[in-house]
Amino acid sequence: MIICSNCKHSNLDGAMFCAECGAQLVGREDLTTQNITTKQFEEANKERPSTSDVYQPFDGSDAWGSLHLLDTGQVLPLSVRNEFTMGRISEGQPIMPDIDLSPYQAYAAGVSRLHGVIKRDGNKIIFMDLGSANGTYINGKRLTPNVEQTLNHGDIVALGKLKMQILVRNS
C-alpha cells in the first residue's frame, strides 16, 4: 500500500500517481536530475546536519537520553522536551517531525515522514510507531503501530532500515 500524502487514499503498491487525487506518489525528489560526484555528495551530507533547521540540542549535558545512529556513528541527544516525533521532512508536508532524519539517508532507509515518537515518562523511555510504511523494529522485533513500547538502555531501534541505539542517562 502507498498512502497518498495529499489525500490519504491508499493506492496499490507500484502505483505512481494517486488514483483518487492524481498527486504524484513516487520519485518526487528525482524529478530534476543533476550529476553529483561522490565527493560533493559526502560533503553535502557532512554539512547538512549542522544547518539550523535540523534538530540541534545545546551541548547534550542535560539530555535525558540520546540516539546513536549506527550507520554514521552520530549521536543525537534528547533534551529540553520530553517528547519527540521522528521522521523525515519532505516538501509539502503538513506536519513536521521534531527530529528530522533526512540528513541520515532516511529516505533510502524507508523512514516515513512521520515515523514514530519517543518520549520520557518519569524514568521510563517509551517508543511508539505512528503507523509508518515500513514499520519500526526494536531489537529485531516489529512493533505494532500506535502501541507504546518501553525501551531499555542499549536497545536497537530500527525505523525501516535506519538503525539507532538508545542510550538512556539515568539521573
Added chain:
Amino acid sequence: MLFNKLDYYAVLGVFRDASQEEIKHAYFESAQRLHPDKNVAAGETEIFLEIQKAYEVLSNPKRRVLYDATLPPEIEANSVLKHEVIFSRPNLVKLSEQQLVYVLLEIGARTEKESLPTPPLNLCLVLDRSTSMQGDKMDMVKATAIQLLRSLRPEDVLSIIAFSDYAEVIVPASLNIDNKKQENRIQMIQASGATEIFNGLQAGLKEIRRTLDPSRVNHIILLTDGQTYGDEQACLKLAEEAASMNIGITGMGIGNDWNDIFLDALAGKTGGSSAYISKPKDIQRLLVDKFNTLISTFADDVLLEFKTSEHVQLNYVFRLQPEGGCVVLESPMHLGPILRDTPLQVLFEFLVNSPALAEDVVALLNGSLKASITVRPTPVPPIRFNLSREVQVNPSHEPPPTRMLSALSRLTLYRLQERARVSADQGQYDAASRHLQNLATHLLAQGENSLAKTALLEADNLERMHAWTANGSKDIKYNTRALLIADKKEKPR
C-alpha cells in the same frame, strides 16, 4: 532495396520455432486476405504465390528441416521496426498484497522518414446528413469534402457516402473520376431524416472494399452529430469486420449530442480513435489534419496477440500517440497506427496478485506484435513481446524512469476525468465532483486555466444539478486527451 531478404517464415509472418498449427493458421489467414479471387491490385498474385510456396515447404516437416539448414542464423533485430520497452519498476516485491506495474511500449519505423514512400490512400468519408446537420454544419462538411477531393493526389481514392435512415453513394470509389461532376453531387446533399450509423457504415465498407488494397491506407472517416439507436452492436460487428480487412475507422462527432463512448468503441476496434468537433468551423481543420495523418502512415495497425499469466491482470491499455485513445482489451489487441515520423506509444497497466509472487520471475504477458506495413503487403516478421519481472524481497530505491513518469503524469489527468464520468454514471455526484476539482487543481498547476475553469464549472454543476452541462463531459475528455500530446506538437505549423 530495403526488403529483399525475405525468408519463408517472414513471408508467413511466423517465428522460426512456430508449430505446424501456427504455420497453418498463418497461411490460411494470409491466403484469405490475398487470394486472387478477391484481390485485383497489381502484384498481389505474386505475393499470394509466394505464400503458397512458403506454406508448401514449411508444412512438410522433412522439407522444412532441409530448408532450415539453408537459412542464415536468425538475426534478432527486426529490419523494419524498432521497439523499446520501459518498465515502471525494476522488480516486483514479495508482498501479500496486489501491486501495479506499468509498461511503456514504443514501436516505430527503423528507416529514416525521408527514404520511405508515402502510401496512396483509399479513403471513404461517411457523412451524417440527418436533419440536425442542417445549416452551418452541413455547409462546412460539404466545403471540406470538396476541398479534400481537390487535394487528392492522382493515386488516391476518395469515396463519399451520405446517410440518414438510408445511405447513398455520393462519390463512388474509383481512381479516375470527374471532379466537376462529383463536386456538384456533393453540393446537392440535403439534410433530412434520422441518424442510423449502421446504414452509413455498411455502405462505406462496401464502397471501400471495391478498391481495397493492402498497399494503400484503407480508412473510413465517420462524421456524425447524433446518437444512433439500437444498431450499436451491429456497428461494432462491422468495425470488427473492417479491422480484419485492415480498414481503419475514425469517428468524428460534431456538437454535443453524439455518443462519444460508442464512437470510441467503434474506432477502437480497428485501432483508431474518436475526435470531438465542438464548433462547425473546426470541421475543416480536423478533417484536413486527419487526412495529413493518414498520408504519413507507416503501418495501419499494430496487432498484439497475447496471453497474460495466471494471477496477472491487464487492467488498462492506453495509446499515448500518435492519437490518444483507449485500447480495447481483447486479444488480438489493436494498438493503433505507426506514423512515419511518430512512433506508436502504448502504456499498459498490470495488476499482479500476490499468488503470482511465489515464483522468482513473474511473466506478465507473453505475446507477439504484428504490424502490417502499408507500403509493403507481405507480412513483416512478428516481434516477440514478452514482459516479465523478477520478484525480490526488498523494494528497489531506483527512481522510476523519467519517460514513464511524464507519460503517466499526462495520462493521470485523463484518467481523473474518466473516473468522474464513471462516478457520475453511477449516481455518485459528489465523488464525480471531487474528481473534477482534483483535476482542476492539476490543470491550474500546469497553466491550463481555461480547461481548469471548465472542470470547476462542471464540478459545481454536478453537485447542484446532478448532471453534466451540454458540452461539459466531452470538452473535458477531449481536451485532457489533447494534453497527452500537447508537449510534442508545440512546433508551429
